[in-house]
Amino acid sequence: MAAAAEEEQLALGFQRRFLAARPLRSFPWPELEQKLKTSTDSSLLVDILHKTILHPLCVKYPPSNKYRRGFLTELIKKHESTTAEPLDELYETLADILNKEESTHCYKNYLLPTGESITLSENVAIISRGTTGLVTWDAALHLAEWAIENSAVFSNRTVLELGSGIGFTGIAISKTCKPKAYIFSDYHHCVLKQLTENICLNGFVLEPETTNRIQMQSEGQKVEVMNYQKPKITVAELDWGSVTEKQLMDLHPDVIIAADVVYDPEITLALMGMLQKLSTFRADGKPPEVYIAFTVRNPDTYHLFKAELDKIGIGWQIIPAHRNSFFLYDLHSNVTILQLLI
Numbered sequence: 266m267a268a269a270a271e272e273e274q275l276a277l278g279f280q281r282r283f284l285a286a287r288p289l290r291s292f293p294w295p296e297l298e299q300k301l302k303t304s305t306d307s308s309l310l311v312d313i314l315h316k317t318i319l320h321p322l323c324v325k326y327p328p329s330n331k332y333r334r335g336f337l338t339e340l341i342k343k344h345e346s347t348t349a350e351p352l353d354e355l356y357e358t359l360a361d362i363l364n365k366e367e368s369t370h371c372y373k374n375y376l377l378p379t380g381e382s383i384t385l386s387e388n389v390a391i392i393s394r395g396t397t398g399l400v401t402w403d404a405a406l407h408l409a410e411w412a413i414e415n416s417a418v419f420s421n422r423t424v425l426e427l428g429s430g431i432g433f434t435g436i437a438i439s440k441t442c443k444p445k446a447y448i449f450s451d452y453h454h455c456v457l458k459q460l461t462e463n464i465c466l467n468g469f470v471l472e473p474e475t476t477n478r479i480q481m482q483s484e485g486q487k488v489e490v491m492n493y494q495k496p497k498i499t500v501a502e503l504d505w506g507s508v509t510e511k512q513l514m515d516l517h518p519d520v521i522i523a524a525d526v527v528y529d530p531e532i533t534l535a536l537m538g539m540l541q542k543l544s545t546f547r548a549d550g551k552p553p554e555v556y557i558a559f560t561v562r563n564p565d566t567y568h569l570f571k572a573e574l575d576k577i578g579i580g581w582q583i584i585p586a587h588r589n590s591f592f593l594y595d596l597h598s599n600v601t602i603l604q605l606l607i
Contacts (some may be wrong), residue, residue: 271300272308272312273312275293275297275309275313276309276313276316277316278293278296279292279317280313280317281593282593283317283328284317284320284374284375284376285373285592285593286332286371286373287593287594289332289335289336289339292336292339294339294343297309297313301343301344301346301347301349302347304347306349307344307349307352310343310355311352314340314354317336318333318337318358318362322374322382322384323372323374326372326384326386327372328372329367329389330365330366330367330368334359334362334363337355337358337359338359340355341355341359368389369388369389370386370387370388371386371387371388373385373387375433375437375592376591377441378413378441378589378591379440379441381440381441384463384466384467385431385432385463386431386462387400387401387459388400388459400430400431401433402430402525403525404525404558404559404560404600405430405434405524405525406433406434406592407524407558408556408558408602409434409438409592410589410590410591410592411556411587411602412434412437412441412442413437413438413442413591414587414588414589415587416441416442416443418442418520419438419442419443420442420443420444421443422445422519423444423445423448423516423517423518423519423520424438424446424447424448424518424519424522425448425518426448426449426450426521427450427503427522427523427526427536427539428525428526429450429456429460429500430451430460430524430525431456431459431463432449432464432467435449435464436463439469439496439498444496445496445497446497446498446499447497448498448500448516448518449498450500450502452502452504457500464498469498505536505539506535508542510542513539513542513543518553519553519554520553520554520555520556521543521553521555522555522556522558523536523558524557524558525558525559525560526557526559527559527566527570528559528560528563528566529566530569533566533569533570533573537573537574537577540577540605540607541577543555543607544577544578544579553607554604555604555605555607556584556602556603556605557602557603557605558600558601559600559601559603560598560599560600560601561601567601579606580606581604581606582603582604583602583603584602
């Protein structure tokens, strides 16, 4: 019984990594190799295959062909290193993948602690169409984990997310934290298109007849996406350089969040202008709570961000690390969450 439980945990470990399309080196290959040496049949490999490449989510929303091909090739290598009989299902699955055309898009699937899943259409390249916003970054995963652990911050409140990218953090919060309303925002037209597709992909129904326009100086647009239950979700085109205090006030945010928007001095300065505008209004006499998550890649950029906050009179404090880890990302990445005291 103990051996069976260990095999189940090993298979689930492969599943979590595969659904989120994590790097192949992060998989527990040595553990699998050891288990296969003591196994009398191929049941463990079959279990892993059906929890990964042949999992219903991956069949419907598959990771990239390159990723699936690489994963399956490694799995076959481990199997061939044993004395077990060849497993036809492994080779048939690989042959099926080899016959598929490569695509610039793929899917990643994330399991929430509630048992639900998030499915995202992403670009296979880190930088594509002049933007880094078509993939999910570690800070978005980190911020979502913190939000799930601190759901009271978002419950029955209106949340505005700056630089939503393709939507992971907002979808996670909308599915688990019960906000009253959630406003996704970004500026790049390709990002906005993929963001809207991902929101719909995750069960939120687009209501074209409720579509309104925000009269931004940049001629931005606000598309309402309504689920049959709360929260009300909107997607707004938001240009940090031209949006006015009144336009921000009209959004009525109680909470403002952003993930990985502090990585370039020019973008940091544009963000400062946005934060200055936010600091000039008080919704119902109370300022919005602001949380910014970012990976500290360049200490100089991090210090510039804090120095600019001090310069415009916005206080800040580091949020303590959350206890639970639900999603797979590089735990060695230096991700910090700041609460800004507007």
